Ligand SMILES: Nc1ncnc2c1ncn2[C@@H]1O[C@H](COP(=O)(O)OP(=O)(O)OP(=O)(O)O)[C@@H](O)[C@H]1O
């Protein structure tokens with residue numbers, strides 16, 4: 124049960140389901156300030172659903188999602204809206220809007236949430252694009268960007284409102300190792316420069332070992348979390364399925 128704690132977000136005995144089909148049950152973990160927490164597990168085990176539950180888009184069948192002391196699903200609407208404004212989200216299929224320029228994509232959350240002039244929005248959007256190394260892409264069409272650039276532009280959009288917590292669902296999926304490593308560096312840089320807390324889903328082991336402070340491992344078989352801890356700790360002495368997962372393809376490396 125929730126006690127005094129400096130956790131930013133607390134998942135408290137969550138059960139997540141689609142109608143009668145339980146995806147994951149009894150998930151309890153904290154997200155601590157400035158940590159990079161990775162949610163991992165086999166394909167289809169419910170990682171994206173957990174992420175959506177943490178940001179207010181999937182109501183748990185049981186349990187609570189606490190942001191500070193506020194319950195994300197039962198607090199008054201204005202409290203929930205205020206919480207959501209402090210969260211930046213990049214969804215797994217988080218495409219940019221192709222009918223808008225990269226700059227307009229990044230300005231969109233500002234236009235929807237932050238009353239200010241277009242010039243101010245543009246200044247902030249350019250600043251976020253510079254932060255992710257896309258200072259020259261403001262006027263570009265999304266179609267003209269590489270895969271890695273698209274991901275970074277989507278992160279810039281998620282950063283537009285200067286979120287306290289950034290949620291990234293498979294940010295490096297489909298990227299080559301170099302682009303993936305650059306994205307890892309960007310995540311660490313955001314934490315250093317902005318103090319951003321990051322909750323990410325990833326199946327890239329290199330990325331996991333490079334950036335994650337802690338892992339929550341979801342089991343597809345048991346439909347619950349079977350381990351939590353630092354990546355190296357779990358790789359050395361976690362439960363067998365977790366060790367196996369973390370050593371995939373690393374034996375010959
Ligand atoms: N809208 C939905 N309605 C019904 N079932 C769903 C819905 N979305 C997801 N599911 C089911 O919930 C389970 C978990 O899905 P989820 O997308 O959270 O898994 P995941 O771990 O993110 O998968 P992946 O590794 O492929 O990204 C899957 O069995 C999926 O089929």
Ligand SMILES: [Mg+2]
Pocket residue numbers: 170171172215292
């Ligand atoms: Mg997913």
